Amino acid sequence: MLAKIVEISLGAILINNFIFSQFLGCCPFLGCSNKVDTATGMGLAVVFVMGFASAICWVIDNYILVPLGLAFLETLAFILVIAALVQLVEMFLKKAVPSLYSALGIYLPLITTNCAVLGVVLLNVQNNYNFIESVVYGITGGLGFMLAIVLFATVRERTQFSDYPECFEGFPICLVSAALVALAFMGFSGMKIL
Amino acid sequence: MNRRKQLREGLVTNNPVLVQQIGMCATMAITTTLFNGVGMGLSVLIILTCCNVVVSALRKIIPEEIRLAIFVVVIAGFVTIVDLLLQAYIPALSAALGVFIPLIVVNCIIIGRAEAFCQKNTVKDSFFDGIFQGLGYTIVLIIMCVFREFVGSGRFGGGLIDIANGFRFTMDGTGGGIQIFPESYGMSIMNLPFGGFLTLGLLIGLMQYELKKFEKKKKMAERAAKELALQKEVEE
Numbered sequence: 568m569l570a571k572i573v574e575i576s577l578g579a580i581l582i583n584n585f586i587f588s589q590f591l592g593c594c595p596f597l598g599c600s601n602k603v604d605t606a607t608g609m610g611l612a613v614v615f616v617m618g619f620a621s622a623i624c625w626v627i628d629n630y631i632l633v634p635l636g637l638a639f640l641e642t643l644a645f646i647l648v649i650a651a652l653v654q655l656v657e658m659f660l661k662k663a664v665p666s667l668y669s670a671l672g673i674y675l676p677l678i679t680t681n682c683a684v685l686g687v688v689l690l691n692v693q694n695n696y697n698f699i700e701s702v703v704y705g706i707t708g709g710l711g712f713m714l715a716i717v718l719f720a721t722v723r724e725r726t727q728f729s730d731y732p733e734c735f736e737g738f739p740i741c742l743v744s745a746a747l748v749a750l751a752f753m754g755f756s757g758m759k760i761l
Numbered sequence: 762m763n764r765r766k767q768l769r770e771g772l773v774t775n776n777p778v779l780v781q782q783i784g785m786c787a788t789m790a791i792t793t794t795l796f797n798g799v800g801m802g803l804s805v806l807i808i809l810t811c812c813n814v815v816v817s818a819l820r821k822i823i824p825e826e827i828r829l830a831i832f833v834v835v836i837a838g839f840v841t842i843v844d845l846l847l848q849a850y851i852p853a854l855s856a857a858l859g860v861f862i863p864l865i866v867v868n869c870i871i872i873g874r875a876e877a878f879c880q881k882n883t884v885k886d887s888f889f890d891g892i893f894q895g896l897g898y899t900i901v902l903i904i905m906c907v908f909r910e911f912v913g914s915g916r917f918g919g920g921l922i923d924i925a926n927g928f929r930f931t932m933d934g935t936g937g938g939i940q941i942f943p944e945s946y947g948m949s950i951m952n953l954p955f956g957g958f959l960t961l962g963l964l965i966g967l968m969q970y971e972l973k974k975f976e977k978k979k980k981m982a983e984r985a986a987k988e989l990a991l992q993k994e995v996e997e
Contacts, residue, residue, distance in 0.1 A: 588954050590790035594783065594869060639845060642863045643837040650830060679833075680867045682786050689860050734970035735962075738782050742962030749954045 572703050575696075577758075579707040585683050586715040587745075587752040592683030596716050597741050599674050606720035608671050610713025614706060616656060616678050617687050620649050621705025624688040625698050645688045646679075653679045683712055719748055764889060771893030778901045778961075779968040783869035787861050788902060789957035793913075795938070796920025798906035799899070800854040804847070804862065806895025808839045809871050810888060815839075817879040817887035832875045833866065840865045853933045857920070870898060905960050913951035915942040 585591045592613070599609045624645050632638050657675050660668040668675070678684060687708045691701040722744055731740050775781060778788055791797045815835050816823075823831050844862050847855040855862065865871065874894055879887045910916050916938040923929050923936030930936075950956060 590786050590954065590957065591864075593786040593789065597785070639841065642841050642844070642866055643834065646833055646837050646866050647830075650833060679829075680869060680872060682864045682867045685867050686860055686864060689863055693860065732966070732970075734973060735966045736969070739962045739966035739969065742958050742965065746955050746958035746962060749958055750950075753953060753955065 568699075571700065575700060575704050576707040579704055580711040580714060581752070581755045582758050584711045584715055584752055584755075585686070585708050586712060587749040588756065589686070591686040592681050592712055595674060595677060595681050596712075596719065597738065597745070600716050600720040600723050600741075603717060603720045603724065605670065605674075606716045607713070608667055609674055610709070610716050612656065612660075612671060612675060612678060613681065613683065613712050614709030616649070616652055617684055617709035617712075618702060618706040620645075620652055620684055620688055621691055621701045622698070623648055623652065625691060625696075625701040628692060641689070641692060642685075646685060649684050649688070650679045683708065715748075715752075719745060722748060767886075767889055768893050768896075771890070771895075771897040772900065773897075774972075776897045776901065776968070777870045777873075777894055778898060779965055780972075781870075781873070782965065783873055784898065785961065787864065787868060788898075788905065789954070789961050791858055791861055792902055792905040792909055792957065792960070793952050794857075794910055794919035794921075795903065795906045795917070796854070796936075797857050798902040799921060800847075800851070801858055801861065802895070802899025802902045804843050804858075805865060805868065805870065805898055806892065808836070808843055808865055809874060809895045809898075810891030811839045812836050812871055813874060813879050813887040813891035814884055816875045817882060817884045820880050828880075829872070829876075832872055836871050836875075837866045851932055853920075853935070870894065901964070905957075905964065909951045909956050909960055910938070911941065912948055913956060914944045914947040914949065916940055916944070 579585070583589055586593060586596050595609060595613075600606050627644060627648060628638075628641060632641060632644060637644075653676060656678075657668070660671075660675070687705050691704060694704075696704060723741060726740055726744055735743070771777075773780075777784055787801060791801050812832075812835055816832060819831075840863060843865075844855070847858075847862060874890065878890050882890070907917065910919055918936070919938035920936055921930060922938055923931045924939055925937060948956075951960070
């Protein structure tokens with residue numbers, strides 16, 4: 568059991584990183600990585616939502632959808648759960664941690680359309696994970712996302728002062744530097760866990 | 762509304778990926794063979810058109826506050842339909858695209874068009890908008906697939922074109938494609954995530970370069986016309 572958990576965690580954080588090897592969650596990754604502070608806040612919110620979404624969706628899938636033979640409605644049910652969860656997180660942060668709430672701003676509701684969140688839930692079903700494995704995969708997947716976005720924010724703070732062709736301004740230079748970071752993450756791809 | 766202008770917007774001047782810069786996750790992830798690219802592009806085109814029509818038909822009765830939730834439910838419904846149809850009739854495509862078919866639900870292109878276009882326009886305009894924007898997306902996918910496949914493994918049309926048994930198109934993803942140069946000479950790194958990021962970055966860069974050049978030319982032409990008019994006035 569423990570070995571399996573370690574395998575899932577390392578896999579989600581490093582070897583199959585959500586952004587650099589599975590391309591899940593690229594939009595907030597590129598849109599929200601201007602500053603290290605925002606990137607950290609975004610990463611934490613995503614870890615939280617992914618962990619809870621994995622847990623709730625696992626329960627809904629195994630105790631409601633599958634027994635009733637409604638497994639084909641998974642996508643629809645999951646996206647509704649995620650939307651409601653994000654709304655809850657938003658309300659909670661607004662009351663409890665208003666400073667973080669205002670720092671995240673528009674990006675908080677946008678977590679609903681983060682493909683990493685829906686992706687992790689669908690992958691849990693696809694890989695037949697049990698409850699604990701699902702939650703671990705959700706949280707570590709979020710941590711992998713956070714690692715990627717914080718690392719990339721530091722890279723991006725430097726590209727702002729560098730000299731590149733004018734037509735690469737904005738997204739293109741981000742994508743090219745993300746390609747180089749992805750190259751670094753490729754080093755993990757051969758790793759095997761016993 | 763002018764159809765030709767709408768078509769140009771979808772394909773070039775307001776292309777979803779290259780200009781609006783949305784919906785990039787799937788664009789980078791699945792563009793490894795032409796089969797995947799065409800399949801994904803057409804699936805998005807169909808879903809986008811259906812959602813556009815439904816959202817614009819309901820635009821007057823959808824309450825402002827919960828519109829996003831309603832959009833998501835409509836989109837998720839159509840995505841589920843297409844997902845099940847693909848599993849039944851083109852299982853190879855369903856297996857190749859994997860989790861990215863259900864993930865069309867959170868593809869910003871569809872929810873973005875619903876929010877930006879269908880809320881304010883008629884059903885007919887939204888229908889054509891769906892087709893043209895979907896075509897723009899498909900074309901970008903095809904360009905990326907062709908480039909990555911050629912540089913990465915020296916092939917064209919992998920999965921889609923079968924030349925082993927005479928030239929024909931296959932739907933089951935078994936076609937080997939046309940080998941242009943030996944696979945071992947290709948830069949296989951282009952088939953990996955690195956290639957996805959790099960190709961899209963270069964493509965958007967090229968697009969911005971062309972758009973800027975076009976704008977400059979337009980400005981020069983305007984200035985020249987103004988000067989000509991001024992000269993005429995002076996002469997008169």
